[in-house]
Amino acid sequence: MKTTSAFGTHARRDVLRVAAVSAAGLALSGLNPAVSQSAFAAGGRSGPLQSAGVLAFGPDNVLFVGDIRGAAIHAFALRTTDLTSQADVELGNFHNFEGRDLVRGLDQKLAALFGTTYDKIVVNDMVVHQPSQQIFISVERGRSTDALPAIVKVNHGRLEVLELDGIPHSQAGIPNEPDPKAMLEFDTQRSFAITDVKYYNGEIFVTGVSNQRFASTLHRIPYPFKAQMETCTVEIWHPVHGEFETRAPIIRQLIKEVEGEPHLFAVYGCTPLVRFPLAALKDGAHVRGDVIGELGYGSNPIDMLTFTDPFDHKEYLLVTIDVRSASRIAVSDLGTATPEPTGGPIDFGPGGLGKTQGLLPIKAEHTEILNPKWAVVIQRHPKTGYRLDISSLAAPYFFERRDGMSEMNWPDGPDPFQYRQHRDEISRGG
């Protein structure tokens, strides 16, 4: 392979000279800060990652990254130097639901950073490091086998690549069924598309979709990871209308203590909401959960999180959904909800807790809670559509005044959300 032909003999000589002096160059100790000004040691472009998918934070600043291509969950124990407090970032005017764009043109800026065009940028997930309020996103350059992963953080509106080399790292392989040594005339590679990872009390819970089995397999892995991995794989069924039971992949999950016991709440494609006691999820077990809600058919859940309403101080579950409004359900109802099915007629649309869900106008591709008053979203710019932004969005209505309700700012204008009244509450509450 010849890479210097276009330069002719002159360039060839120069390149050889560079190679000859490179050892000397690196030995110039006074100049070493130049190297530390930027990214990785040679060769470790993406550290141990083969792909960068779902993200979650655990205790002690541990960032979990789901790696579908590498069939693993990675744990990066971020150091204090990897984090920058964003507490001083202006998030908007909470009193009238007016957020701010924290990063405009996210996809275009990522493309510039990674030396490509924005159609080659895929933003897979976003997570907030709560103590610092710093936003982390998982990104890939490219959409095929040549895709290169990166973790990018937002520092006061600027995008910074998280330099993975040097961060204490461990990983757990996602167990697959053992592969018999069959010799086939062609390859049938199995893959497990990790859809969610959550940390709870010394364990991570990993869900995903297989390209071959339509199964509901949940992996339960202790963290810190041990050399001898003890993982637990559970097959999960859910009942259908009192007559059948079936299996499906969990798309999003959340672990929450309700009624004094930890439970796993799972949302599937076509959005049944299912409840499992964590204690039942034992290795090798086949478990059937309680369907406690149906959030609407023909849709996919995007994010599943909880937040505390700054007005009534109650905790709510929020499920954002791709083709319809997001669902808001009181956490207190999750434990007491009667399991479906009831045996009666089933509506086409929300059922169970889905019937009492609050609908919120979130159209974001990713949503995370930033602090008690603000969420942060990655969304297509509502009026132009051609660019992806990271913006703040005020809780608890997740409603952006800038998107076209500016008459609410008029002295005698409409006030459909009684925000003036809430503004008073907020003022009284300090």
Place this chain on the structure above:
Amino acid sequence: MVAGPTLTTPGVARPVDAQVTHQPLLMVDSDPGQPVMAVGIYSLDAAFMASVGRYVQGGGLLQSVLRIAVGQTGALIGDSLPDVFGRYQVLEDAIRFIPHFPFERGLSYRASFDPRPFSCPELSQVLTLEFSLPKDQDALPTEVTRVFPSSDYLPENVLRFYVHFSNSMERGRVEAEVSILGPDGEPAPDVLYRAPVELWDGSMKCLTILLDPGRLKRGVGPNRELGPPLKVGQEYTLAIGSGMIDLSGRRLHNTFHKRFRVTEAIREHIAVDRWEIVTPVIGSREPLVLTFPSPLDWALLSHTITIVAADEGLIEGRTVIDQGERRWSFTPALPWAAGSYHIRVASTLEDVCGNSVLAAFDRPLRPGRDLAYEVANRSISFQLA
């Protein structure tokens, strides 16, 4: 073969001032030990490098001196875009930039070297260089090579298709390009499942397409409301649009159609005891042949059936799946010896409708909450004597 970089402006940028004895050169290069193409400013004299050292030690950033940006970003935002991210090397007479991710072939980049922060009177001219790396030669056009299930007759509750392409593909196009055409030739609505993540294998040559399980499963809302996605006796077409994009950015050579006629649904577990077995002759390398009453899942079939000897040792050999995934043949690496053998069938094997060895895709509700640990594999024994 990879060709060298193409330069849209003269390959080496240098100052026009002929008085300078050392002429800095801004150029693209590659460290012989590394595949990553880098950009460097070379032939810097010792006095200049000393001022670089002072600049860096004083907290100066080389990012503001040697900058590389994408030439044509297509960006439409007002904000300024960041430069390409990478690391810097300071050599004896040069500064090099190595991008975090390799420069992309076919894209143009713009490098600029601005020596003004160093306050060297003899070197104050900004140098710029545009470059791009040629794209690899296009290989053969990409096409759909195979689809499973391969039969032209599929049950009403068929769950999934595997679509094979001749090259690796890009993700992100499936929802727009893959459809089931109804008997009228128009796309049938709400038939396919929109997976939250497109289901590709590691090579990105095999795509898994699911029909909407909510319409396949009895009792689930969409099934009760809309009925099953396919109707018995009708003819449908799985259509893969030519807008699917391959690894090198090209569309498919042709739109691909697989036509099939719909037969009665299958709603029972895989009955292993109804398989036909043809056992081989001792001392031969004849295949052991299993024939199934209805098609099984092509991918799962390839790794869920194994042959073990009486001592539980795995028999190595080669598997062929044919006759519309209704026949599985196993040719051993060594001739068959006398003795007893077991055909092990993993409980995870499914048919084309998602019915497993254990139960139908949608099984009748079992009583109780803690369900039996149904993980036992099925086993069929045969004797060669």
